[in-house]
Amino acid sequence: MSQTISRTSATAHDPFDRFPKAAAFVKKVGIKFPLCQAAMDLGPGMAELAAAVSNAGGMGAMGLSWHTEDEVRSFVTRARALTAAPFAAGFVMQGSWHGATQLAAALESGAPVILFSWGTLSPETVALVRSFGAKIGIQISTALAARKAVDAGVDYISLQGQEAGGHVQAMQSWRDVIGSVLHEAGDVPVLVAGGLANGKALREVLSLGGAGGLLGTRFLATRESPAHDDYKRRLALASSADTMLTVCFDKGWTNALHRALRAEVAHYRDDRPLSGDIERARDLLRRCTPQQLSEAAVGA
Numbered sequence: 502m503s504q505t506i507s508r509t510s511a512t513a514h515d516p517f518d519r520f521p522k523a524a525a526f527v528k529k530v531g532i533k534f535p536l537c538q539a540a541m542d543l544g545p546g547m548a549e550l551a552a553a554v555s556n557a558g559g560m561g562a563m564g565l566s567w568h569t570e571d572e573v574r575s576f577v578t579r580a581r582a583l584t585a586a587p588f589a590a591g592f593v594m595q596g597s598w599h600g601a602t603q604l605a606a607a608l609e610s611g612a613p614v615i616l617f618s619w620g621t622l623s624p625e626t627v628a629l630v631r632s633f634g635a636k637i638g639i640q641i642s643t644a645l646a647a648r649k650a651v652d653a654g655v656d657y658i659s660l661q662g663q664e665a666g667g668h669v670q671a672m673q674s675w676r677d678v679i680g681s682v683l684h685e686a687g688d689v690p691v692l693v694a695g696g697l698a699n700g701k702a703l704r705e706v707l708s709l710g711g712a713g714g715l716l717g718t719r720f721l722a723t724r725e726s727p728a729h730d731d732y733k734r735r736l737a738l739a740s741s742a743d744t745m746l747t748v749c750f751d752k753g754w755t756n757a758l759h760r761a762l763r764a765e766v767a768h769y770r771d772d773r774p775l776s777g778d779i780e781r782a783r784d785l786l787r788r789c790t791p792q793q794l795s796e797a798a799v800g801a
């Protein structure tokens with residue numbers, strides 16, 4: 502897996518002429534390629550990664566749910582300084598979601614796209630985003646949620662499958678639901694998220710009628726990503742069999758499933774072992790620095 506973002510420039514030949522849904526999506530959001538970054542909270546450095554993705558012609562994103570209003574302003578302002586292209590500010594509508602205040606901070610700072618997940622959009626939220634002229638995406642995982650998203654008036658949908666890294670709201674593979682989601686979505690572009698890491702996978706999505714790919718893990722393993730180099734190396738060597746779905750990293754977001762690289766520490770949660778020997782788990786946790794724990798929590 503190459504560890505840098507391709508900077509291939511568009512050619513006179515339209516590479517998406519066989520994929521009208523992808524062509525419509527890139528035109529709608531104002532990007533060159535139907536490749537979007539998932540909204541991941543990577544802390545310091547995430548504005549740089551998001552801007553690098555957007556400058557390369559995709560759409561970068563930042564996960565801002567767990568940040569104060571000031572931090573939200575600072576990340577968005579930084580990304581805007583680094584790119585004139587569209588990028589998304591991501592908000593999970595659960596747990597630490599403080600609703601309008603964080604969202605307003607992102608919008609006031611000039612976030613051009615808001616990408617929601619884990620919830621249903623209220624008319625007030627949609628109206629707020631629209632009042633700033635920003636575009637709206639939402640990550641869903643079922644046909645019913647796709648229907649609600651269309652009714653709410655979103656610009657695009659990201660269909661997350663259970664293959665996805667990080668927090669996983671999906672209970673099925675995206676391959677199992679893409680037909681019914683596309684049916685409900687109608688003309689609203691549907692991106693696919695979950696286990697995509699190369700052109701072949703993107704082509705499969707486009708061939709099935711998807712409008713593009715939304716990738717998280719693959720963008721973690723780039724030079725521009727602020728993830729730890731050791732973690733990037735492990736990601737580059739890993740396959741899907743090296744990942745696990747766990748609730749170990751729900752961090753106050755009760756029972757939220759999370760896909761991460763298999764790590765011994767992930768078999769244990771709060772001193773209550775899901776498997777194995779509790780003394781060994783305690784010892785492991787004692788020896789882990791907060792930095793190591795948070796790196797273990799980064800999804801795969």
Ligand SMILES: Cc1cc2nc3c(=O)[nH]c(=O)nc-3n(C[C@H](O)[C@H](O)[C@H](O)COP(=O)(O)O)c2cc1C
Pocket residue numbers: 539540541542564593617618619640661664665666667668669694695696697715716717718719721799800801
């Ligand atoms: C490190 C990491 C953090 C993530 N954080 C969030 C998040 O905060 N909210 C969310 O809805 N999805 C989150 N996701 C899931 C992504 O939105 C997306 O569905 C996923 O990355 C797609 O699968 P992939 O990682 O195999 O490309 C995260 C994914 C990763 C890898």
